[in-house]
Amino acid sequence: MAATIPGVGLSCSTKLSQIISLSSSSRSSRCSVKMTVSVEEKKKSFSLKKSEEAFKVAQELMPGGVNSPVRAFKSVGGQPIIFDAVKGSHMWDIDGNEYIDYVGSWGPAIIGHADDEVLAALAETMKKGTSFGAPCLLENVLAEMVISAVPSIEMVRFVNSGTEACMGVLRLARAFTRRQKIIKFEGCYHGHADPFLVKAGSGVATLGLPDSPGVPKGAAFDTLTAPYNDILAVKDLFETHKGEIAAIILEPVVGNSGFITPNPDFLNGIREITKENDALLIFDEVMTGFRLAYGGAQEYFGMTPDLTTLGKIIGGGLPVGAYGGRRDIMEMVAPAGPMYQAGTLSGNPLAMTAGIHTLKRLKEPGTYEYLDKITGELVQGIVDAGKKAGHAICGGHIRGMFGYFFTEGPVFCFDDAKKSDTAKFARFYRGMLEEGVYFAPSQFEAGFTSLAHSSEDIQQTIAAAERVLKQI
Numbered sequence: 001m002a003a004t005i006p007g008v009g010l011s012c013s014t015k016l017s018q019i020i021s022l023s024s025s026s027r028s029s030r031c032s033v034k035m036t037v038s039v040e041e042k043k044k045s046f047s048l049k050k051s052e053e054a055f056k057v058a059q060e061l062m063p064g065g066v067n068s069p070v071r072a073f074k075s076v077g078g079q080p081i082i083f084d085a086v087k088g089s090h091m092w093d094i095d096g097n098e099y100i101d102y103v104g105s106w107g108p109a110i111i112g113h114a115d116d117e118v119l120a121a122l123a124e125t126m127k128k129g130t131s132f133g134a135p136c137l138l139e140n141v142l143a144e145m146v147i148s149a150v151p152s153i154e155m156v157r158f159v160n161s162g163t164e165a166c167m168g169v170l171r172l173a174r175a176f177t178r179r180q181k182i183i184k185f186e187g188c189y190h191g192h193a194d195p196f197l198v199k200a201g202s203g204v205a206t207l208g209l210p211d212s213p214g215v216p217k218g219a220a221f222d223t224l225t226a227p228y229n230d231i232l233a234v235k236d237l238f239e240t241h242k243g244e245i246a247a248i249i250l251e252p253v254v255g256n257s258g259f260i261t262p263n264p265d266f267l268n269g270i271r272e273i274t275k276e277n278d279a280l281l282i283f284d285e286v287m288t289g290f291r292l293a294y295g296g297a298q299e300y301f302g303m304t305p306d307l308t309t310l311g312k313i314i315g316g317g318l319p320v321g322a323y324g325g326r327r328d329i330m331e332m333v334a335p336a337g338p339m340y341q342a343g344t345l346s347g348n349p350l351a352m353t354a355g356i357h358t359l360k361r362l363k364e365p366g367t368y369e370y371l372d373k374i375t376g377e378l379v380q381g382i383v384d385a386g387k388k389a390g391h392a393i394c395g396g397h398i399r400g401m402f403g404y405f406f407t408e409g410p411v412f413c414f415d416d417a418k419k420s421d422t423a424k425f426a427r428f429y430r431g432m433l434e435e436g437v438y439f440a441p442s443q444f445e446a447g448f449t450s451l452a453h454s455s456e457d458i459q460q461t462i463a464a465a466e467r468v469l470k471q472i
């Protein structure tokens with residue numbers, strides 16, 4: 001039944017069908033006729049009229065008009081852009097605007113959006129069905145690829161999201177150690193399960209919510225927090241809670257407070273302290289896995305945690321997550337062991353297929369060197385342009401992950417990140433959108449490049465940043 005949208009005078013279904021038909025016709029003309037459009041022309045024709053109409057409808061249908069909060073543009077003003085299609089390093093919205101994309105679906109699109117080989121493989125797999133709810137050979141293939149790539153993983157369990165992976169790994173760590181408490185770091189995000197919604201970084205910070213209502217006190221009671229990069233604070237927690245801490249979980253490079261790298265002493269320190277206290281070390285590599293190196297942050301830093309979570313890239317753009325680690329720990333997972341965790345769609349053949357073909361591409365020689373080169377140029381270009389225009393700005397990158405803050409820096413933890421001028425970031429953000437560059441709509445999110453980003457994309461982005469940074 002069609003719902004009527006107040007103040008719009010059209011039913012949802014009429015309105016949506018109009019928007020959809022308009023958007024597909026505008027995109028097909030855009031894709032078939034490649035025109036050279038000047039920056040001025042592009043800015044003049046920039047309109048979000050259809051996005052605005054669609055978002056009005058969406059707000060009546062879904063809380064806040066979105067299905068994940070950070071998409072709502074709350075911290076940069078305006079409203080979200082409604083997208084129609086993605087390909088390579090570019091995205092098109094339903095008004096026909098084209099953007100160079102540095103969100104990459106929040107990380108999965110590392111070989112570029114809608115890669116032809118991935119799409120062809122998916123089409124083949126789809127001929128055999130979309131879900132078996134039973135084992136399939138593709139699970140073995142992806143499991144072998146993950147195990148041979150990620151140093152800490154001897155056995156793996158596939159799930160459907162990063163949140164699910166972190167929920168599973170937490171239960172496993174508690175089951176294995178028979179302890180309750182965990183340490184997480186301020187500003188690190190490990191999905192939206194209750195025990196992790198304590199000082200949880202970007203999404204929560206962006207909305208200005210300290211913690212979420214609905215999280216029972218008991219669920220968060222055993223979650224201890226420390227500032228990122230602060231090994232003394234971690235030592236204090238182990239002193240105070242001797243014999244009670246099951247695990248430390250962290251983003252080995254933070255993406256959910258903006259881009260923050262760990263000090264070498266910090267990583268070595270938490271590895272030592274967990275060993276000394278018979279606690280487990282968990283790397284949440286949902287974001288960094290296969291992004292900083294083929295073997296993730298642990299390969300990049302030469303450190304082996306006990307357990308690891310993955311997501312995003314290993315599903316090549318389809319819903320997936322995974323957790324894995326030492327065999328003696330993983331053998332506790334049901335049905336091999338007593339720790340229960342299950343999933344109707346886990347190991348889904350389509351998600352496995354997209355993951356396998358994405359990892360195959362990443363394994364080709366030179367991929368991470370290329371990501372490092374273009375991402376380094378991008379960040380240097382933005383930071384140089386910012387400084388030249390007189391702004392306090394700092395930034396950094398590792399391979400295909402990057403960030404910049406509107407503050408002098410250096411940024412070692414979430415409190416440092418919060419010194420950023422977020423109002424300035426919002427002005428920069430909106431200026432870049434009009435220039436056809438799509439960054440993450442929050443100062444507290446990392447950015448991502450892909451193998452599909454060309455030097456031309458990077459140079460265009462830097463030129464746009466130079467123009468915008470002079471005006472804000």
Ligand SMILES: Cc1ncc(COP(=O)(O)O)c(C=O)c1O
Binds near residue numbers: 163190287
């Ligand atoms: C480090 C980290 N862990 C866990 C998650 C949760 O993953 P998902 O959104 O797939 O549930 C995210 C999501 O961005 C993440 O960045």
